[in-house]
Amino acid sequence: MTRFQLLLAGLLALVVAPALAADASDKTFTHQKKLDLSGFYMPVKEIRVGAYVLHHIAISTEGEFKAYEATKTHTDPYAPVMAHLDDTSSKTGTNELGQTYYEKSERLLPTSYAVSATKLAFTSTSKTLGAVTFTGKPDVKVIKAGKASLAHVTEKPALTGTLTIGKTTFKDAKFIWWGGE
Numbered sequence: 001m002t003r004f005q006l007l008l009a010g011l012l013a014l015v016v017a018p019a020l021a022a023d024a025s026d027k028t029f030t031h032q033k034k035l036d037l038s039g040f041y042m043p044v045k046e047i048r049v050g051a052y053v054l055h056h057i058a059i060s061t062e063g064e065f066k067a068y069e070a071t072k073t074h075t076d077p078y079a080p081v082m083a084h085l086d087d088t089s090s091k092t093g094t095n096e097l098g099q100t101y102y103e104k105s106e107r108l109l110p111t112s113y114a115v116s117a118t119k120l121a122f123t124s125t126s127k128t129l130g131a132v133t134f135t136g137k138p139d140v141k142v143i144k145a146g147k148a149s150l151a152h153v154t155e156k157p158a159l160t161g162t163l164t165i166g167k168t169t170f171k172d173a174k175f176i177w178w179g180g181e
Contacts, residue, residue: 016077035140044175051087085105109124120161139157
């Protein structure tokens with residue numbers, strides 16, 4: 001790069017730094033205070049790359065965000081924004097509720113995230129599949145309705161966005177919200 005290109009790149013970095021943080025692409029961890037999007041976001045349609053299937057994206061509570069952002073360290077294998085992939089080629093087992101699970105899975109802890117009422121973005125790395133990115137928009141009204149319902153789940157998509165796992169991109173991926181057990 002020439003000196004001019006380096007200078008221009010430096011100036012652009014200063015100008016676009018807030019936008020990068022909002023896209024969760026610069027290794028930052030930010031969330032909108034007092035916003036409760038906590039729960040599990042389950043794909044409406046199967047999201048599969050080879051033998052791996054995305055089970056869910058998880059978002060934690062305000063207190064868990066605060067604790068994490070104070071130290072910026074994972075409580076392995078946990079972070080306030082993460083995803084879970086099941087290896088469908090592995091053996092299965094049965095949990096205490098009688099549900100089938102895969103014995104091998106991969107929890108994708110974030111290298112960055114940005115969470116707000118209008119955007120959810122995170123980056124991660126899968127040990128087997130490579131870089132993982134998600135940029136989408138939560139539907140806060142749908143999530144609030146799900147939290148208020150007796151079923152503690154949404155019928156309508158609560159999150160929509162673009163997910164890339166390795167070299168495979170899923171555009172307009174839709175997720176319902178589930179409050180957990």
